[in-house]
Amino acid sequence: MSDAKEAIEYAHANHERFLKELSEFIKIESISTDDDYKASVTNAAEWAAEHLRKIGIENVKLMDTGGHPVMYGDFLKNPGAPTVLVYGHYDVQPVDPIELWDTPPFETTVKGDYIFGRGTSDMKGQVMATLNAVEAIMKTGDFPVNLKFLLEGEEEIGSKNMKEFLKKYGEHFKADFCLNPDAGAISADEPTITFGLRGLAYFEMHVSGPAQDLHSGLFGGTVHNPAQALTELVAGMHDANGTITLPGFYDSVRVVTDKEREETAKLPTTPESYLKQTGVPALWGEKEYTPALRTGARPTLEVNGLLSGWTGPGSKTVLPAKAMAKISCRLVPDQDPNEVYNQLVKYMEMNAPKTIKWEIRRLHDSPWAITDVDNNGIRAMAAAMESVWGRQPLYRREGGSIGVVAMLQNICGVESGLVGGGLPDDNVHSPNEHMHLPTWHKNMDAFIHFFFNMK
Amino acid sequence: MSDAKEAIEYAHANHERFLKELSEFIKIESISTDDDYKASVTNAAEWAAEHLRKIGIENVKLMDTGGHPVMYGDFLKNPGAPTVLVYGHYDVQPVDPIELWDTPPFETTVKGDYIFGRGTSDMKGQVMATLNAVEAIMKTGDFPVNLKFLLEGEEEIGSKNMKEFLKKYGEHFKADFCLNPDAGAISADEPTITFGLRGLAYFEMHVSGPAQDLHSGLFGGTVHNPAQALTELVAGMHDANGTITLPGFYDSVRVVTDKEREETAKLPTTPESYLKQTGVPALWGEKEYTPALRTGARPTLEVNGLLSGWTGPGSKTVLPAKAMAKISCRLVPDQDPNEVYNQLVKYMEMNAPKTIKWEIRRLHDSPWAITDVDNNGIRAMAAAMESVWGRQPLYRREGGSIGVVAMLQNICGVESGLVGGGLPDDNVHSPNEHMHLPTWHKNMDAFIHFFFNMK
Numbered sequence: 059m060s061d062a063k064e065a066i067e068y069a070h071a072n073h074e075r076f077l078k079e080l081s082e083f084i085k086i087e088s089i090s091t092d093d094d095y096k097a098s099v100t101n102a103a104e105w106a107a108e109h110l111r112k113i114g115i116e117n118v119k120l121m122d123t124g125g126h127p128v129m130y131g132d133f134l135k136n137p138g139a140p141t142v143l144v145y146g147h148y149d150v151q152p153v154d155p156i157e158l159w160d161t162p163p164f165e166t167t168v169k170g171d172y173i174f175g176r177g178t179s180d181m182k183g184q185v186m187a188t189l190n191a192v193e194a195i196m197k198t199g200d201f202p203v204n205l206k207f208l209l210e211g212e213e214e215i216g217s218k219n220m221k222e223f224l225k226k227y228g229e230h231f232k233a234d235f236c237l238n239p240d241a242g243a244i245s246a247d248e249p250t251i252t253f254g255l256r257g258l259a260y261f262e263m264h265v266s267g268p269a270q271d272l273h274s275g276l277f278g279g280t281v282h283n284p285a286q287a288l289t290e291l292v293a294g295m296h297d298a299n300g301t302i303t304l305p306g307f308y309d310s311v312r313v314v315t316d317k318e319r320e321e322t323a324k325l326p327t328t329p330e331s332y333l334k335q336t337g338v339p340a341l342w343g344e345k346e347y348t349p350a351l352r353t354g355a356r357p358t359l360e361v362n363g364l365l366s367g368w369t370g371p372g373s374k375t376v377l378p379a380k381a382m383a384k385i386s387c388r389l390v391p392d393q394d395p396n397e398v399y400n401q402l403v404k405y406m407e408m409n410a411p412k413t414i415k416w417e418i419r420r421l422h423d424s425p426w427a428i429t430d431v432d433n434n435g436i437r438a439m440a441a442a443m444e445s446v447w448g449r450q451p452l453y454r455r456e457g458g459s460i461g462v463v464a465m466l467q468n469i470c471g472v473e474s475g476l477v478g479g480g481l482p483d484d485n486v487h488s489p490n491e492h493m494h495l496p497t498w499h500k501n502m503d504a505f506i507h508f509f510f511n512m513k
Numbered sequence: 514m515s516d517a518k519e520a521i522e523y524a525h526a527n528h529e530r531f532l533k534e535l536s537e538f539i540k541i542e543s544i545s546t547d548d549d550y551k552a553s554v555t556n557a558a559e560w561a562a563e564h565l566r567k568i569g570i571e572n573v574k575l576m577d578t579g580g581h582p583v584m585y586g587d588f589l590k591n592p593g594a595p596t597v598l599v600y601g602h603y604d605v606q607p608v609d610p611i612e613l614w615d616t617p618p619f620e621t622t623v624k625g626d627y628i629f630g631r632g633t634s635d636m637k638g639q640v641m642a643t644l645n646a647v648e649a650i651m652k653t654g655d656f657p658v659n660l661k662f663l664l665e666g667e668e669e670i671g672s673k674n675m676k677e678f679l680k681k682y683g684e685h686f687k688a689d690f691c692l693n694p695d696a697g698a699i700s701a702d703e704p705t706i707t708f709g710l711r712g713l714a715y716f717e718m719h720v721s722g723p724a725q726d727l728h729s730g731l732f733g734g735t736v737h738n739p740a741q742a743l744t745e746l747v748a749g750m751h752d753a754n755g756t757i758t759l760p761g762f763y764d765s766v767r768v769v770t771d772k773e774r775e776e777t778a779k780l781p782t783t784p785e786s787y788l789k790q791t792g793v794p795a796l797w798g799e800k801e802y803t804p805a806l807r808t809g810a811r812p813t814l815e816v817n818g819l820l821s822g823w824t825g826p827g828s829k830t831v832l833p834a835k836a837m838a839k840i841s842c843r844l845v846p847d848q849d850p851n852e853v854y855n856q857l858v859k860y861m862e863m864n865a866p867k868t869i870k871w872e873i874r875r876l877h878d879s880p881w882a883i884t885d886v887d888n889n890g891i892r893a894m895a896a897a898m899e900s901v902w903g904r905q906p907l908y909r910r911e912g913g914s915i916g917v918v919a920m921l922q923n924i925c926g927v928e929s930g931l932v933g934g935g936l937p938d939d940n941v942h943s944p945n946e947h948m949h950l951p952t953w954h955k956n957m958d959a960f961i962h963f964f965f966n967m968k
Contacts, residue, residue: 151829216828279755486728
């Protein structure tokens with residue numbers, strides 16, 4: 059017989075090796091959005107598969123999704139005991155702008171309590187916390203429940219093949235509960251369970267005018283500059299209050315209840331905390347909602363990128379032939395990515411002038427999710443957190459998107475426990491991504507307690 | 514004694530060699546805006562200097578300007594005869610987007626009546642037309658007038674050191690008339706003398722918000738996205754009529770007279786010709802002015818470039834920390850680049866929200882110019898054009914900027930004859946720049962006539 063104490067001691071004793079393994083995992087440049095990194099993405103899946111085999115997981119294999127593979131594994135030695143599905147993703151975001159990194163993104167650097175590197179927080183660090191917790195129990199006794207693993211390589215590109223994959227192979231992933239450590243915590247001292255995630259609809263907007271770039275002196279004043287036309291169209295997508303103007307955009311948005319306003323007001327995510335985390339001179343957004351509601355319960359439309367004309371050093375007096383914006387919407391219940399696409403097209407039809415041509419391309423979608431917090435898995439996790447932090451977790455909605463959560467609900471009937479050691483100032487998706495090591499270990503400990511609590 | 518006929522025969526007999534020499538000149542990648550090409554820019558000046566020595570010009574030397582050098586040369590063998598200053602620039606625009614070129618930009622390709630390559634039209638081709646005309650007269654007899662040469666390497670970056678240079682060395686460049694073939698013609702069949710040029714004020718606008726790129730899901734809705742804020746600020750710089758909204762922008766703009774409206778209405782630059790040249794679905798701009806007036810007599814504000822966030826393939830859900838726009842104004846009499854800078858800053862002070870930080874950087878300025886068409890030089894040129902084309906030239910204002918024209922007027926008291934073989938659809942400043950070879954030769958012939966007419 060084993061217990062959590064013994065496993066936790068094992069985890070702490072193996073701290074240095076765990077860090078070394080995390081560094082190996084980070085080293086594999088698994089940028090899923092960029093085809094140049096395709097082989098590296100597969101290498102990351104294979105590295106994870108090999109690691110799972112090493113710690114005693116069985117039937118480990120890579121499964122074809124049409125895109126980057128899903129890594130499956132299981133450990134089903136406890137008939138009658140619950141089955142926990144462990145979710146994670148082994149892909150990472152691009153590293154641009156690379157010049158703003160203080161250390162090489164794919165070589166981890168430990169400074170004080172923090173480890174730096176692309177994927178440390180989102181989410182190779184979180185994957186390894188979970189696998190380390192599993193290993194610690196395996197190596198110190200009998201595993202108390204059954205396990206399945208689903209590690210994907212397309213989370214950062216909207217899990218675009220996951221829906222079809224789960225429709226085909228959903229039976230493999232049936233479980234009583236999914237442990238998903240991709241959702242992070244409000245702070246190092248505040249264990250957090252996330253119950254709401256926003257969806258995503260990502261677009262490219264292309265505006266074009268003349269057949270090629272023109273001399274701005276010879277044609278400026280007679281030709282609608284596509285870069286200018288693009289700014290006019292993008293600027294019009296919000297009103298002065300920060301409210302989105304796409305026709306019908308809020309029609310399906312669930313009204314925030316008074317109860318949710320009250321609950322959210324208790325969270326420590328205050329205007330001051332947002333100012334401190336971001337460094338902006340002043341906050342922005344819909345005045346009728348607090349920052350926590352704006353990022354959790356309200357949809358957004360963000361410009362993720364702009365490109366047109368001459369962007370190198372110095373000046374070029376060009377009237378660009380075309381301009382591009384990357385635009386994505388975070389969606390909340392009950393918005394549908396297809397509807398949002400239609401609303402964006404409708405907006406363009408209503409507002410684009412006849413002086414330019416335009417095109418909206420869909421890059422990817424991801425559904426929103428609200429998870430049920432009234433179940434054994436959440437209770438086991440809440441108790442585990444209390445054992446480690448000495449306090450009950452906070453419950454919040456979170457602004458990010460994890461597509462698989464709604465898919466597991468809808469296709470496999472599995473509820474997820476959204477947790478994790480990522481913190482808001484970890485610079486995820488940004489230069490100098492890092493992870494707080496003390497929180498990493500607390501999560502490892504909590505996961506060990508969780509598996510025992512699930513028994 | 515020589516005459517124009519003999520020189521023109523020489524020029525036609527040497528067509529193939531002239532083309533070969535032009536190709537050598539084009540081959541030198543003299544992109545003045547990019548420091549990586551600094552050595553090439555000097556090489557182009559040296560190539561031109563060597564060529565002038567070869568055709569018999571004396572005292573050829575490169576003169577330091579603080580930036581790229583000015584090439585000087587003279588031929589002063591006719592005491593009492595007028596002195597013609599030949600102006601040209603040996604620098605070229607960048608070649609991006611390089612992928613849109615059908616042929617290598619620095620290797621000339623002849624297809625039918627056209628020669629392709631960066632600088633063929635703007636303006637190495639025009640420089641060579643002038644030097645070939647000079648050579649043709651030199652090699653077939655006595656040169657009828659005195660000559661000076663001013664070839665600069667910073668025209669495409671606003672002749673930023675020219676003003677100080679001419680203040681210091683203006684005496685070298687005193688002349689009775691300046692032949693400036695950088696202004697182009699309305700069409701191959703319509704010889705053109707340009708009497709008005711717009712000025713230029715070129716800026717970079719930087720908008721920033723958070724200390725680094727943020728995760729768009731975690732912070733979207735509470736932080737004013739700098740890319741969005743930039744689109745809002747840029748979009749607000751024009752009203753729905755295409756009129757510029759910078760405070761006081763039109764205060765110094767000379768009112769277009771009825772006479773100028775009448776004269777411009779006679780030009781063949783119709784709405785249809787603009788549509789055909791550009792390929793845009795519809796024209797744009799101030800309704801109260803014809804396209805020819807909008808590009809000649811009215812000031813403009815153009816977006817020359819946009820850059821923010823993720824612009825590579827696929828999606829990155831980033832809320833960018835900063836955004837940049839390159840913005841330039843074409844100026845008309847009596848606008849002052851310093852005033853326009855102040856107006857832009859004022860606009861930003863009035864309109865930029867407190868949620869972002871901003872900065873306006875001045876890249877370069879160039880003054881507008883109106884030249885006197887009632888002088889011997891213009892009369893000699895008009896007669897030369899009539900000899901070649903069999904028709905009187907058209908007189909027009911042009912939308913581009915050639916900074917040196919106003920400087921030569923104000924500092925050296927020299928009026929310029931603005932002509933040239935560049936045509937509106939030559940793709941100057943754009944991919945696939947090219948020059949119409951029959952027009953090139955007609956200009957060579959006209960320049961030969963011009964020198965004899967100046968006697």
